[in-house]
Amino acid sequence: METGEGKPTPGDMAILCDLYSVSEPTRSALVTLAKEAGRRGWWTxxxxxxxxxxxxxxxxxxxxxxxxxxxxxxxxQTEDYARAVIRSSLASKGVEEEVDRRVMARMxxxxxxxxxxxxxxxxxxxxxxxxxxxxxxxxxxxxxxxxxxxxxxxxxxxxxxxxxxxxxxxxxxxxxxxxxxxxxxxxxxxxxxxxxxxxxxxxxxxxxxxxxxxxxxxxxxxxxxxxxxxxxxxxx
Incomplete structure (x- = not known):
């Protein structure tokens, strides 16, 4: 976590809050933020x-x-509508694997x-x-x-x-x-x-x-x- 390459878990955050005597409601807000951080970044x-x-x-x-x-x-967008839009927008035609990947991302x-x-x-x-x-x-x-x-x-x-x-x-x-x-x-x-x-x-x-x-x-x-x-x- 110190390297900036990881995200604190809710448990880590609770321990840190205790260590630094963080009081409510800030403590709960930070723990909640850690929970949400776990689901964010899906697009990576x-x-x-x-x-x-x-x-x-x-x-x-x-x-x-x-x-x-x-x-x-x-x-x-539905999957088929998105597929039609994405396929038409790609400069190189016939790259179905790329189309599939982009449709998956949009869904x-x-x-x-x-x-x-x-x-x-x-x-x-x-x-x-x-x-x-x-x-x-x-x-x-x-x-x-x-x-x-x-x-x-x-x-x-x-x-x-x-x-x-x-x-x-x-x-x-x-x-x-x-x-x-x-x-x-x-x-x-x-x-x-x-x-x-x-x-x-x-x-x-x-x-x-x-x-x-x-x-x-x-x-x-x-x-x-x-x-x-x-x-x-x-x-x-």
């Missing part, structure tokens, strides 16, 4: 897939707000939504996302059904911005805002791009993304109407 098993710090930040967030204009968010990542300490996940999708038949009709239908199911989770809201809305603040593209319990100063905005991902950390700039997301929410259909629209897009 996929360091060949996940580049940058986003997945680690996402894993710590209390609230995840995502505006999507092209695709269903990764946290809500591991999405367990974040259903774990006991799951964050609040707020998603607004452009209506076009519902009509883009990623992977073909069967795969898309399965994805839409899964989206409806996910939208019923108490920590997940899925809303749709309909075609009927004209110009709006989200036209420049998709983005994600991650909010943390500890301090609003830690909140970030994240924009994924072909030329590289952008992490927005300045509070003033992050606030602009927060305001933009709320404005998009004001224009989006309510949760129940959004669910009805998604269901209507499922082709039997």
């Amino acid at each position: 098993s996929y360091k060949d897939v996940f580049v940058g710090s986003y997945v680690g930040l996402e894993d710590e967030a209390a609230v995840i707000s995502e505006w999507g204009v092209q695709l269903i968010p990764g946290l809500l 591991a990542r999405k367990t974040l939504v259903s774990r006991p300490s799951a964050p609040q996940v707020r998603v607004v999708l452009d209506e076009a996302v519902l009509h883009r038949p990623i992977g073909g009709a069967e795969v898309m239908n399965e994805q839409l059904r899964a989206l409806v199911t996910a939208s019923r989770r108490p920590n997940v809201s899925v809303r749709v911005l309909p075609y009927a809305v004209g110009e709006h603040v989200g036209l420049e593209g998709s983005f994600i805002v991650l909010e943390f319990d500890q301090d609003a100063e830690l909140d970030i905005a994240y924009v994924e791009g072909t030329a590289g991902d952008v992490y927005v950390e300045s509070s003033d700039h992050v606030d602009r993304y927060k305001v933009a997301f709320e404005r998009i929410c004001e224009l989006a259909l309510p949760v129940e109407e959004s669910r009805a629209m998604i269901t209507k897009c499922i082709k039997e």
Whole structure:
């Protein structure tokens, strides 16, 4: 542990707290942190897939707000939908082993939504996302059904911005805002791009993304109407 290469176990932390006379509630908080540290870092098993710090930040967030204009968010994708998206994005075709690896990583990542300490996940999708038949009709239908199911989770809201809305603040593209319990100063905005991902950390700039997301929410259909629209897009 002194070398920085290991993490203290809850037992180690309790002993250290006793050694240094750490009192409550700090003692309990440190022991809990040690417990959580044991499960965190799962993504290091996929360091060949996940580049940058986003997945680690996402894993710590209390609230995840995502505006999507092209695709269903990764946290809500089915395996077949994810496979179609990943296969289409790889520059070198025919590397099925790499596709499998990336799909496996994405499926591991999405367990974040259903774990006991799951964050609040707020998603607004452009209506076009519902009509883009990623992977073909069967795969898309399965994805839409899964989206409806996910939208019923108490920590997940899925809303749709309909075609009927004209110009709006989200036209420049998709983005994600991650909010943390500890301090609003830690909140970030994240924009994924072909030329590289952008992490927005300045509070003033992050606030602009927060305001933009709320404005998009004001224009989006309510949760129940959004669910009805998604269901209507499922082709039997």
